[in-house]
Amino acid sequence: MAGDDGTAARHERTCVGFAVDEAYALPMAVAGRSLIDHHAGAEPLEIVVLDLGITAPTRARVLASWPPGTRVRFVPLPRENLDGLPLSDHEFVLHLNRNVYGRWFLPELLPAAYRRLIYLDADILVLRDLSPLWRIDLGGQPFAVAQDKGIPYVSSDLGVPDYRELGLPARTKYFNAGVMVIDLDRWRTARIRERALHYARSHPDMRFADQEALNAVSGGAWAELPPEWNCPVDEELLGPRHDAAPRIIHFLGPDKPWLTDVAWAPYCQAAYTTYLRRTAWAKELPALPVPRRRGGHQ
Numbered sequence: 507m508a509g510d511d512g513t514a515a516r517h518e519r520t521c522v523g524f525a526v527d528e529a530y531a532l533p534m535a536v537a538g539r540s541l542i543d544h545h546a547g548a549e550p551l552e553i554v555v556l557d558l559g560i561t562a563p564t565r566a567r568v569l570a571s572w573p574p575g576t577r578v579r580f581v582p583l584p585r586e587n588l589d590g591l592p593l594s595d596h597e598f599v600l601h602l603n604r605n606v607y608g609r610w611f612l613p614e615l616l617p618a619a620y621r622r623l624i625y626l627d628a629d630i631l632v633l634r635d636l637s638p639l640w641r642i643d644l645g646g647q648p649f650a651v652a653q654d655k656g657i658p659y660v661s662s663d664l665g666v667p668d669y670r671e672l673g674l675p676a677r678t679k680y681f682n683a684g685v686m687v688i689d690l691d692r693w694r695t696a697r698i699r700e701r702a703l704h705y706a707r708s709h710p711d712m713r714f715a716d717q718e719a720l721n722a723v724s725g726g727a728w729a730e731l732p733p734e735w736n737c738p739v740d741e742e743l744l745g746p747r748h749d750a751a752p753r754i755i756h757f758l759g760p761d762k763p764w765l766t767d768v769a770w771a772p773y774c775q776a777a778y779t780t781y782l783r784r785t786a787w788a789k790e791l792p793a794l795p796v797p798r799r800r801g802g803h804q
């Protein structure tokens with residue numbers, strides 16, 4: 507039946523989304539290249555970039571970093587949308603600027619044809635085919651995410667300080683927002699963006715920006731991804747004795763592999779350099795100076 511066919515076709519439409527500014531175009535080019543090079547699904551890969559101020563030459567450089575034929579769409583978000591959103595002075599998030607909130611706007615800026623969005627931070631590397639996430643069961647929840655290894659519960663340090671006032675049990679799991687599989691209809695119906703914005707504007711002392719607000723408003727109502735979909739990079743993971751099988755590795759925190767003043771372990775730098783060499787930034791490092799304080803957003 508035509509109706510059934512239409513529904514089925516819509517279910518097929520999944521896109522991968524990034525949300526970056528000029529300074530994070532380089533890591534996005536690297537992350538995107540690692541994603542594309544592992545893509546083995548039958549569905550064509552479609553990438554949507556929420557553009558938080560990428561210049562035209564840098565946009566061209568991103569496109570030159572990815573194989574011809576990759577379907578890429580840039581969607582601009584005016585910065586005024588992010589005015590007044592809180593940034594804390596906690597040491598672990600001093601590198602973040604307001605663009606960290608940009609990802610909240612991505613679901614509503616996508617064409618209606620898309621059913622599912624796989625949001626990726628730019629500070630990640632994809633090491634396996636992501637196609638299983640196209641149809642992973644979300645159990646009726648608006649999104650699937652992995653529990654945060656460093657902030658496992660809302661009651662953890664850097665978790666959700668107001669968890670009691672929100673009626674959340676102390677052991678409510680806390681997730682990392684760097685990899686999210688989003689059911690777009692449910693995200694919009696649950697008004698995640700509006701509720702997170704309201705939370706952020708009414709909690710100016712928030713410690714962990716977008717991630718804290720998303721955890722606060724979802725209150726544990728999310729599907730859980732196995733940890734291999736969002737593995738923080740540490741010695742345990744990438745060292746000689748690791749036995750994990752990461753599908754996505756995530757360079758959490760203020761130290762990033764594209765910053766030349768960070769001394770990464772050789773095996774960690776090698777993983778990054780493999781994909782960096784396949785981009786249009788391969789021959790010039792460092793390509794973009796990123797200030798250490800408030801210079802990043804992921």
Ligand SMILES: [Mn+2]
Pocket residue numbers: 627628629684756757758759804
């Ligand atoms: Mn990140």
